[in-house]
Amino acid sequence: MGAQLRVYKQKISSAQTTKKITKAMELIAASRIQKAMARVRASSPFARAVTRAVSAVATHSNIDHPLTREPETIRRSAVVIFSSDRGLAGAFNSQILREALQLAELLRAEGREPVFYLVGRKAVGYFQFRKMDSVEQWTGDTDTPQFHTAELIAGSLLDAFQRGGEQGGVDEIHLVFNRFVSMMTQEPETVRLLPLELVESADAASAAVYPLYEFEPDAETVLDALLPVYIQSRIFNALLQSSAAKHAATQKAMKSASDNADKLITDYTRLRNNARQAEITQQIAEIVGGADALASGK
Incomplete structure (x- = not known):
């Protein structure tokens, strides 16, 4: 006894x-959530402004730009998976990996070959354990993402997109990340980034009638300058959303x-x-x- x-x-x-x-760990995650949410709110006005600018150029010019042109045949599709570098976050990583693999199966069913770009050690570890191939990996910057990481990811994706599927690149790009909804809810979200697909909601500002524009030196040059910035802002927003969702998931799990x-x-x-x-x-x-x-x- x-x-x-x-x-x-x-x-x-x-x-x-x-x-x-x-x-x-719960208290640490709670303190980090507020900072992550503040960064998401701070980045939103810039992302909306860039989106409106790209929308104006794409709408009011008749140029055929490679980043806005829908290819006749899509052979290879890039799937960018935003996971975390650390665990102890409940179903945060498992649900995003499940969402990405379901997307990959859907692409294969449509005759498209998915190629994976991984963000975060959890996604890298998952692919290595199952001996699955990936093109590039970025780790160590998921808790408090820096814009430099978004620039690296955007540069690699744009380079692959410009090469095209026939030359070992990709014909379209999908982002798969956890979107922060509330402290208790984080939803996996899939966005087709390229060819350009504007994903902003149709609110009063975006639904307003655009004025007539004249582009200097020309619309193609303006689009060449705006689209990389647009891609970087979307990727950085996905990084920030994923970071906020991860801290919320960690707090809930702890x-x-x-x-x-x-x-x-x-x-x-x-x-x-x-x-x-x-x-x-x-x-x-x-x-x-x-x-x-x-x-x-x-």
Whole structure:
């Protein structure tokens, strides 16, 4: 019985230690969420402005630009997967990988070969464990993404897109990332980035009638300058959305772990008290039984 009490005490101590760790991680994630959300809000006006500018050029010019032209045959499709560098975030990484693989199956069913570009160590580890191929990988900058990372990703994707599927590049680009909806909800989202597909909602500003434009030196030069900036802003926004969603998922997972630790502590404390009471009862019964034996032997 004494050994059983020691086991319960060890389990209670272990659960208390785990709770301290998960509670600290929950608080850290909560503090990082606010910073991540502030960065998402700060980047939104620029992304909207670039989107309106690209939309104006694409709408009010009749040029046939490679980045806005729909190819006759799509042979290879780039799938950019935005995961995290760290775990302990519940279903954050598993749901985005599942979404990306479902997209890949859909592309294969349409006769398109998916090629993968990976962001985050979790996606890289998943592909390496399953011996799946990827073109490029970017790790170490998912918690607090920097714009330089978005520039690197955008440059690699644009280079592959400009080569085309026939020359080992790609004919279209898809982004797969977790979108921050609320503290409790993070939804996987797929966006076709190229050929250009404007994804802004049709609000009053975007639905307004554009004025007539004259482009200097010409519309193609303006589009050449705007489209890389547009691609970089969309990728950076996806990085920021993924970062905010990851911190929210971590906070939710760590809160659930802390609640489970509390439940374990309560359950093991009850079991320890029952075992202690049973030990005390057994000792009293042995004393009474011994006293009765002595009394009957006289």
